[in-house]
Amino acid sequence: MFDIDKWQEILATIKKNKMRTFLTGFSVAWGIFMLMILLGSGNGLSNGVSENFKRDAINAMWLWSGKTSIPYQGMKEGRQIRLTNNDYDIIKDLPGIEYTSGRYYIGGNTFSYGNEYGEYTAITCHPDLKEVESIEIIKGRFVNEVDLKQARKSVVLGKDIYDALFKDKDAIGEYVRIxxxxxxxxxxxMEGGGTRHRNAYIPVSTGQKVFNGSNRLHNFALTVDAKTIEESQAIETRVRETLARKHKFDSTDESALGSYNKLENVIETMKIFQAIKIFIWIIGIGTLIAGVVGVSNIMLIVVKERTKEIGIRKAIGASPASVVGLILLESILITTIAGYIGLVLGTGLMEGVNFFVEQQYAASAATNGGNGDTLFRNPTVNLNVAMAATMLLVFAGTLAGFIPAKRASRIKPIEALRDE
Structure with a gap:
């Protein structure tokens, strides 16, 4: 079982060749250290991008009108397409549509309360915009159907507007002038995880009536019931074709009806990060292999240096298995200890980076209404992945030592004793 003499011999050999052992272990430790850094950095970027995507519903879609760029049924290009309330009524009942809001932009407006005033953006909308753009209500409520039907002069203020106009006073029930x-x-x-909350929301019916919008809408914000790009694109095509028939333009004309499909963008971006992760694994494993090859080379040198010693061992009765075990144990010991050191240093560094990033994120959130802004978040490595990498390293170290060990076991005593 546990042969104390064998371990003492291995430790004596390592102690005798300190520099060689250090350089061998360093190459292994550096390999797994870099793997942890690469994997942690890849996770940090992926998590940061995913965090930013949460600012709106992942399955959100936006449509806006413009001018035709393609002649259609005898009509020339350059016609202005104008979306209306009737288009909203049509779109919200289409299959595959979850939440829908028409939006009429009033643009830059002067908001005032008492002696305080400022220039902000007022957006007229339907109640569903809260779900589409992940708007978080921190006090009071959002625009509702009663506001819409009665064209009430109700407003939901972005937190930045509230802070500027009301300071710390209670604003619910008060009147601001737009x-x-x-x-x-x-x-x-607060606007769906953003760091600026400078928009105010009023019922679309009120905005159209008060600000001379008639039944005009500038764009639609909606969410779709889709899990794949194909499903999302099919719903988008259905919406485009419906509006194209009503307004008489080519459904493929992006100038007449522009669109942005967030689900498509999210899935494509995540595919890119999956490819980056695969690339990181390839580089990391390549670095590990380089370290393991170094172990194998050192073991070959060890066998060469100890040829006479191994010959004497075999001459006095040592079995090939015991020779193989001796070389393998030395290889496994160096690989395991060095790999563990690299693992601890790599994961420790990424935990430190994670702590720093979270502190920065918290500071950003504290100054931006509870929402931080970052492209790098939680750059840590999963414990299971770290352990799997360590086991892989030990296995590779065993494999690296096996070839020299096998060579050592085949040494004939008479040839070893003649070796100079």
Whole structure:
């Protein structure tokens, strides 16, 4: 079982060749250290991008009108396409549509309360915009159907607007003036994980009536019931074809009806990060292999240096298996200890980076209404992955030592004793 003499001999050999052992172990430790750094960095970038995607619903889609660029049924290009409330009624009932909001932009407007004022953006919308753009209500409520039907002068303020106009005072039930028209504050919100909350939301019916919008809509924000790019594109095509028939333009004309499909963008981006992770694994494993090859080379040198000693061992009765075991144990010992050191240093460094990143994120969130802004988040390595990498390293170290060990076991005593 546990042969103390064998271990003492291995330790004596390592102690005798300190520099060689150190360089061998360093190459292995560096390999797994770099693998942990690469994997952690890849996870950090992937998590950061995923965090930013959460600012809106992942399956969100936006459509906006423009001018035709393709002649259609005898009509020339350059026609302005105008979306209306009727288009909203049509789109929200189409199969595959979950939440829908028409939006009419009023643009830059002067908001005032008492002696405080500022230039902000007022967006007219339907209640579903809260779900589409992941708007978080921190006090009060969002625009509702009653506001819409009665064209109430209700407004939901972005937190930045509230902070600028009201400071620490309670704003719910108070009136702010938008372009000198009073609106009752019904809620305070933060905009789906963003770091700037400078938009105010009012019922679309109110905005159209008060700001001379008639039944005009500038764009639609909606979410679709789709899990794949193909499903999402099919729903988008259905919406485009429906609007194209109504407004008489080519459904493929991107200038007439522009669109942005977030689910498609999310899936494509995640595919890129999957490819990056695979690339990182290839580089990391290549680095590990380089270290393991170094172990194998050193073991070959060890066998060469100890040829006479091995010959004497075999001459006095040592079995080939015992010779193989001796060389393998030395290889496994160096690989395991060096690999563990590299693993601890690599994961420790990434945990330290993670702590620093979280501190920065928390500081950013504290100054931006509870929402941080980062492209790098949680750059740590899964414990199972780290352990699997260590086991892989030990296995590779065993394999690296096997070839020299096998060579040692085949040495004939008479030839070894003649070796100079």
């Amino acid at each position: 372009n000198n028209i009073p609106f009752k504050v019904v809620g305070i919100c």
